[in-house]
Amino acid sequence: MIEIIKDKKILRITPFQRENTPDIPESDWIQVYVEYMLPEIKIQYQASFTAGELNLLKNNITGLYMNLVKGKIANEIVFDSMENQLNLIFSPSLRKGVLLTLTLRPENSAESIIVSDCLGMDESYFPALLSGLNEIINWPS
Structure with a gap:
């Protein structure tokens, strides 16, 4: 699971299912819950990533x-x-940090709401972020 907390903003990505592709693990689909919480709004939806695209991100x-x-x-x-x-x-x-700009699209249709926001992160966030990515990539079937 990935959890980034910055002030009153929380981004959480939690794996819950893996669809195996025989002989090509990089093509496995990993299903996750995406949650983004602000004081004014809470967004929750399901998304899917391939193990390969997550490995490249990691x-x-x-x-x-x-x-x-x-x-x-x-x-x-x-x-x-x-x-x-x-x-x-x-x-x-x-300042030895990173600005994380995120865009969330709960649905893939043109009528879906789109939420965009930014979070400032220093290097202290990265060990947990990388550990969470590793956990999602290696999520069991």
């Missing part, structure tokens, strides 16, 4: 985290999920 975030720790310039990471229900942009900031 590798990119690992590189970003290492650059932050070493004080090097980090590259922006853009994650657009295959089903376009969750989009994340990790933009390095000048």
